Amino acid sequence: MDERMVFFISDQTGVTAETLGHSLLTQFNGQDFRQVTLPFIDSEDKAREAVARINRSAVDETHRPIVFSTLVQDELRRIIRSVDGLHLDIFDAFLAELGEELDQEPTNEPGRAHGMRDIDAYMKRIEATNFALANDDGGVSRNYSVADVILVGVSRSGKTPTCLYLAMQYGVYAANYPLTEEEFESGILPKVLAEHKHKLFGLTIAPDRLRQIRKERRSVGRYSTAQQVRFELREAEKLFKRFGIPYVDTTEFSIEEIASRILDSTGVERRVRP
Amino acid sequence: MDERMVFFISDQTGVTAETLGHSLLTQFNGQDFRQVTLPFIDSEDKAREAVARINRSAVDETHRPIVFSTLVQDELRRIIRSVDGLHLDIFDAFLAELGEELDQEPTNEPGRAHGMRDIDAYMKRIEATNFALANDDGGVSRNYSVADVILVGVSRSGKTPTCLYLAMQYGVYAANYPLTEEEFESGILPKVLAEHKHKLFGLTIAPDRLRQIRKERRSVGRYSTAQQVRFELREAEKLFKRFGIPYVDTTEFSIEEIASRILDSTGVERRVRP
Numbered sequence: 001m002d003e004r005m006v007f008f009i010s011d012q013t014g015v016t017a018e019t020l021g022h023s024l025l026t027q028f029n030g031q032d033f034r035q036v037t038l039p040f041i042d043s044e045d046k047a048r049e050a051v052a053r054i055n056r057s058a059v060d061e062t063h064r065p066i067v068f069s070t071l072v073q074d075e076l077r078r079i080i081r082s083v084d085g086l087h088l089d090i091f092d093a094f095l096a097e098l099g100e101e102l103d104q105e106p107t108n109e110p111g112r113a114h115g116m117r118d119i120d121a122y123m124k125r126i127e128a129t130n131f132a133l134a135n136d137d138g139g140v141s142r143n144y145s146v147a148d149v150i151l152v153g154v155s156r157s158g159k160t161p162t163c164l165y166l167a168m169q170y171g172v173y174a175a176n177y178p179l180t181e182e183e184f185e186s187g188i189l190p191k192v193l194a195e196h197k198h199k200l201f202g203l204t205i206a207p208d209r210l211r212q213i214r215k216e217r218r219s220v221g222r223y224s225t226a227q228q229v230r231f232e233l234r235e236a237e238k239l240f241k242r243f244g245i246p247y248v249d250t251t252e253f254s255i256e257e258i259a260s261r262i263l264d265s266t267g268v269e270r271r272v273r274p
Numbered sequence: 275m276d277e278r279m280v281f282f283i284s285d286q287t288g289v290t291a292e293t294l295g296h297s298l299l300t301q302f303n304g305q306d307f308r309q310v311t312l313p314f315i316d317s318e319d320k321a322r323e324a325v326a327r328i329n330r331s332a333v334d335e336t337h338r339p340i341v342f343s344t345l346v347q348d349e350l351r352r353i354i355r356s357v358d359g360l361h362l363d364i365f366d367a368f369l370a371e372l373g374e375e376l377d378q379e380p381t382n383e384p385g386r387a388h389g390m391r392d393i394d395a396y397m398k399r400i401e402a403t404n405f406a407l408a409n410d411d412g413g414v415s416r417n418y419s420v421a422d423v424i425l426v427g428v429s430r431s432g433k434t435p436t437c438l439y440l441a442m443q444y445g446v447y448a449a450n451y452p453l454t455e456e457e458f459e460s461g462i463l464p465k466v467l468a469e470h471k472h473k474l475f476g477l478t479i480a481p482d483r484l485r486q487i488r489k490e491r492r493s494v495g496r497y498s499t500a501q502q503v504r505f506e507l508r509e510a511e512k513l514f515k516r517f518g519i520p521y522v523d524t525t526e527f528s529i530e531e532i533a534s535r536i537l538d539s540t541g542v543e544r545r546v547r548p
Contacts, residue, residue: 004376012531012534013530013531013533013534014534015293015443015530015534016293016294016297018547019289019290019293019294020290020293020294020364020368022547023290023344023365024365024368024369024372025372027346027365027369027372027373027380027381027382027383028372028373028376028378028380028381029381031376031378035547037537037544039534039535039537039538040534040535040538066372066375070297072301086371086372086375088368088371088372090294090368091297091298091301093367093368094294094298094362094364094367095298095301097360097362098298098299098301098302098340098360098362099301099302101340101360102278102302102305104302104304104305106301106302107301107302107303108301109301118528119483121528122528122529123487123490125435125529126432126435126487127490129434129435129438133407133410133434136407158400160403160407161399161400161403161442164403164438164442165442168435168438168439168442168529169289209393213397213400216397216401254392254395254396255396255399255442256287256289257286257287259287260286260287260288260289260313260314261313261314263311263313264313264314270311273292273296273309
């Protein structure tokens with residue numbers, strides 16, 4: 001199968017171009033894309049270098065490259081437009097219409113992090129990340145009174161990455177607590193969780209998938225046996241049902257999806273926006 | 275100032291719509307936006323509910339709402355198009371052109387995480403996150419031989435969130451090591467770092483900003499005095515220069531920008547893409 005080169009060009013990090021570009025490319029199955037990000041293209045010289053690089057790559061390939069760009073300066077956009085490939089100018093498509101609606105010209109300044117609003121957002125995300133780290137895996141802090149949500153589930157069900165993602169993407173205070181033999185035997189929630197029952201959210205996962213994940217970590221011992229994994233998941237789900245804890249099966253979901261479903265289901269508000 | 279309602283509608287998490295929408299909105303200064311995400315709009319009923327909700331909100335506002343949507347199904351797009359506001363259909367603008375270029379019809383299936391490629395990406399991001407956690411703050415693992423990059427800098431210069439972001443967004447193995455009195459007094463790098471000098475990347479930050487960040491954490495004591503902060507930053511930058519360690523001033527940057535600049539400057543390859 002022929003590979004198709006895809007470039008993401010941005011005067012900033014390229015995250016916006018990558019995110020949208022990837023969403024669009026997943027709509028075309030069976031194609032093989034080789035993706036390259038060219039960030040911080042913020043001068044005419046750099047834009048011309050980017051075009052030269054892309055055009056060079058195009059010479060060796062069967063198909064012309066696809067170029068996604070998010071550039072705010074007209075002059076840079078004009079340079080990229082000359083590329084020998086399909087150029088999808090993400091900002092061009094929407095900025096004019098949005099400006100008309102808002103009755104304002106776009107500033108055409110790269111959307112850099114600056115000003116107190118952004119510093120405030122930065123601090124909130126850092127604080128939320130520190131909270132997630134201090135309250136990871138039932139950790140010492142157990143500062144659950146300020147938590148927005150407390151994830152519960154068996155080992156390796158996705159609690160830690162989900163908490164970190166909620167913190168870094170949305171500034172949400174997410175703690176997590178692992179369910180173990182202790183809870184399964186007693187059939188009750190520990191006091192520290194029972195006190196905050198309305199904040200609990202459960203994660204579960206298909207047994208085969210959990211086994212696969214656990215084996216990567218520790219390939220021998222009871223931890224990753226089919227029997228143990230099935231037992232733990234069954235008991236965890238029993239607890240979720242007994243105490244009316246909402247939960248989600250993470251088997252088919254990416255971290256972004258799990259995080260988004262938790263916010264959607266709990267109504268917890270984002271403290272910052274990407 | 276009048277507030278303007280902004281809705282992000284998606285058949286998935288809404289992250290793509292939020293990311294692009296936010297990039298575009300930052301081009302219009304001085305406007306006050308109230309942002310609401312409506313994720314998992316994946317049926318005609320839900321699409322109609324979303325339209326009703328947006329139209330209700332529009333009644334009380336001076337200006338009509340702005341709606342960004344990423345929906346792959348034509349029928350759902352058609353329903354959202356009827357909304358009483360400015361509708362920016364992100365996929366509609368690009369899918370046709372991309373399909374023509376690739377000589378393939380888009381699948382029109384929501385771009386869900388599925389298949390081994392996505393499980394593989396999930397595992398890589400989790401493993402990289404575990405690596406970052408185990409190798410945080412010069413932590414016990416010090417498994418630097420498999421690190422892609424090792425961030426060095428004084429306390430609170432942004433090392434931990436940057437490592438976590440590199441792991442979660444790109445699957446990159448990033449460790450971090452705090453520079454302290456020990457290194458400043460000796461003027462040399464500890465052996466554990468010297469052995470991996472080509473992987474080191476420094477973070478620095480403006481003294482005032484660092485003081486502000488440290489004060490949030492611990493408001494009394496030497497840790498956040500102007501003198502101490504200036505001393506540490508000066509000494510850290512001396513070390514960077516003495517040992518030819520590339521570094522970046524994070525003062526004006528978001529976590530995304532710091533991460534992106536590190537990849538751009540070091541040439542470390544993304545192991546997964548968003």
